[in-house]
Amino acid sequence: MKIVCFYEAYESLAFERFFSIFKKYYIDHDLVMDRGIFSDYSIINPFFSKKIDSLVKMISDDILKKEPTHVMFSVFTDNLIKIQKIAELIRSKNKNIQIIAGGPHSTTMYRKMLNTGLFDIVVRGAGEDFIRCLCNNRPLDGKGACYIKENNIVENEFSLVPEEEFVDLKEDKDLFLKNMPWNREYIHTISSFGCYFKCSYCYHSVFQKPCKVIRKNIDVFIDQLLSLKKQGFKKVVFHDDLFISDRDHIIRFLTEYKKKIALPFMCIVYPAFLDKKICRLLKEAGCVNVEIGSQVLSDRLRKKYLQRSDKSSQVINAMRLLHRYNLSFTVDHIFGIPEETLKIHERSILEYIKYRPSRIHFCYMTIYPASKINNILLDKGLIDQKKIDLCESGIVDNVNMGGSVKVNEDLKRLEIIGHLAGIFSENLIRRLIRHRVYRILPSKLALLSKYFSYSIIALIKGNEFNIELQLKRYLSSLMKMLTMLLK
Structure with a gap:
């Protein structure tokens, strides 16, 4: 199993917590980042935003070079379109990669996201329990996991905050510091x-x-x-x-x-x-x-x-x-x-x-x-x-x-x-x-x-x-x- 996470512009405390779980279970994992210059939610420049398609190809290529079995996205409404384009390119080049989405937009719009066919699993709420189940090859049992089975959407129960056993997890900052010196x-x-x-x-x-x-x-x-x-x-x-x-x-x-x-x-x-x-x-x-x-x-x-x-x-x-x-x-x-x-x-x-x-x-x-x-x-x-x-x-x-x-x-x-x-x-x-x-x-x-x-x-x-x-x-x-x- 090789899990590659994608994030844009800032440090993700949720991903850092997930990295701690990956290390506990000896799961190979990596991070690809987009610096989000003139295209994050703080500053949007129309000229640079037009270049999004070329950025998307570079990002998807960077992800694929790492040969992942799973790709994880944290989805905000502001970056939804970019992430859908990245997921579409990954899907077109390797249908065997499992694509997983979490984050605020995924929590509220999970049905629409699943119906795009771009995401295998959409996770609502806090993702720590789901990550543990993923590490144990049981992702569909994880809290918050939503997926399509026999043309129906299955929705596992979810919580907006982590279970108590995960509250004190260390935030593993190594990969973000490597990408954000x-x-x-x-x-x-x-x-x-x-x-x-x-x-x-x-x-x-x-x-x-x-x-x-x-x-x-x-x-x-x-x-x-x-x-x-x-x-x-x-x-x-x-x-x-x-x-x-x-x-x-x-x-x-x-x-x-x-x-x-x-x-x-x-x-x-x-x-x-x-x-x-x-x-x-x-x-x-x-x-x-x-x-x-x-x-x-x-x-x-x-x-x-x-x-x-x-x-x-x-x-x-x-x-x-x-x-x-x-x-x-x-x-x-x-x-x-x-x-x-x-x-x-x-x-x-x-x-x-x-x-x-x-x-x-x-x-x-x-x-x-x-x-x-x-x-x-x-x-x-x-x-x-x-x-x-x-x-x-x-x-x-x-x-x-x-x-x-x-x-x-x-x-x-x-x-x-x-x-x-x-x-x-x-x-x-x-x-x-x-x-x-x-x-x-x-x-x-x-x-x-x-x-x-x-x-x-x-x-x-x-x-x-x-x-x-x-x-x-x-x-x-x-x-x-x-x-x-x-x-």
């Missing part, structure tokens, strides 16, 4: 799985039952981080949705982290869970940047359309605490919400800048298969059924480039000013917004202003690890392309 300083990890909430625009809104949250054993996790620290890693990015939601757990974890790890780190925080003690412990443990979700400072819009349970007062209190404890933070904000007004967004940004965020991360409302926001937008006449159908087939709007809802062009102009909040003084930004000077700006500059300001902030402040990595990925890839051209 610029990533060598950074530990990407999570301390927990799952999310209690069902925000309408989020993947978790798809499922009827609440998703449980399960956390890693603190002692085991600290030992894993310590091992990585000894290997030379210098920075940590925690990707948990609910990093601090269990107060007793996070207090103990941060205390141990401070004693034994003490590397600078970033994390994501749900505003309602933040208090003085947690802020102090985050700061003392080495936190250099916190990402918090506001989306909009309107309780009515947040509750009615985003289906968030937190209140504007809790978001403001979280920002106040972060500012008080001198913790740099990024605040997430969404344009394209039903019944939004220019004034609501102006007030939100004016409130954010009181507390001097490192940056404001603007996104545009974007639909994904089966998310609750789809029907909300459909009922309000902001999208049509055709857009939903296109989305399910992989033709998806971009969260950074206008999203799925047509918005007032003044919002894109306001975004330009918002991006400057981390660079220029509060008074200047406040005047530009209050006098609506931004309305003279060309709205097409919004995306350019985002990446320009992000780059400046990363270079000046040195605490935006995710932006640092994007810059390093592009610089490394462009240098490699230049070297190839010169040869």
Whole structure:
């Protein structure tokens, strides 16, 4: 058995966990990566996107050169079309290779994916149990496995979080580091799985039952981080949705982290869970940047359309605490919400800048298969059924480039000013917004202003690890392309 996994642009913690299982069972495995330059979900350039067919052939050839018996894809709606083309080429050249798909899109659209005939097995939810069964030559017994038998789709039960026996699996980073040398300083990890909430625009809104949250054993996790620290890693990015939601757990974890790890780190925080003690412990443990979700400072819009349970007062209190404890933070904000007004967004940004965020991360409302926001937008006449159908087939709007809802062009102009909040003084930004000077700006500059300001902030402040990595990925890839051209 030889298993080859394909991934695009970023590090996959799920694949790293699978690699640990492969090693346990002595399964030969490898990784093929596409660096995703100008074609990942963050930055899409139409000129480079047109080159997708030539990239697909190169990727499929790279996979086939490794002579796999199985090929595994992690499928997001954004990369569905590319992966289907790769799978089609592999299938045309070797029908004996078993093609397996997992990931968010596979979990929601498994029936459509199986009906394409390109995938032998589509796995829903967490894949660890399936991987173990695959290693034991029993893939169809694995949790989450879906496949066609006698013209009918068989669906095994699935879970969105790993079974307890897999929670503390080591993330085996060797193959990703081999393919992503610029990533060598950074530990990407999570301390927990799952999310209690069902925000309408989020993947978790798809499922009827609440998703449980399960956390890693603190002692085991600290030992894993310590091992990585000894290997030379210098920075940590925690990707948990609910990093601090269990107060007793996070207090103990941060205390141990401070004693034994003490590397600078970033994390994501749900505003309602933040208090003085947690802020102090985050700061003392080495936190250099916190990402918090506001989306909009309107309780009515947040509750009615985003289906968030937190209140504007809790978001403001979280920002106040972060500012008080001198913790740099990024605040997430969404344009394209039903019944939004220019004034609501102006007030939100004016409130954010009181507390001097490192940056404001603007996104545009974007639909994904089966998310609750789809029907909300459909009922309000902001999208049509055709857009939903296109989305399910992989033709998806971009969260950074206008999203799925047509918005007032003044919002894109306001975004330009918002991006400057981390660079220029509060008074200047406040005047530009209050006098609506931004309305003279060309709205097409919004995306350019985002990446320009992000780059400046990363270079000046040195605490935006995710932006640092994007810059390093592009610089490394462009240098490699230049070297190839010169040869």
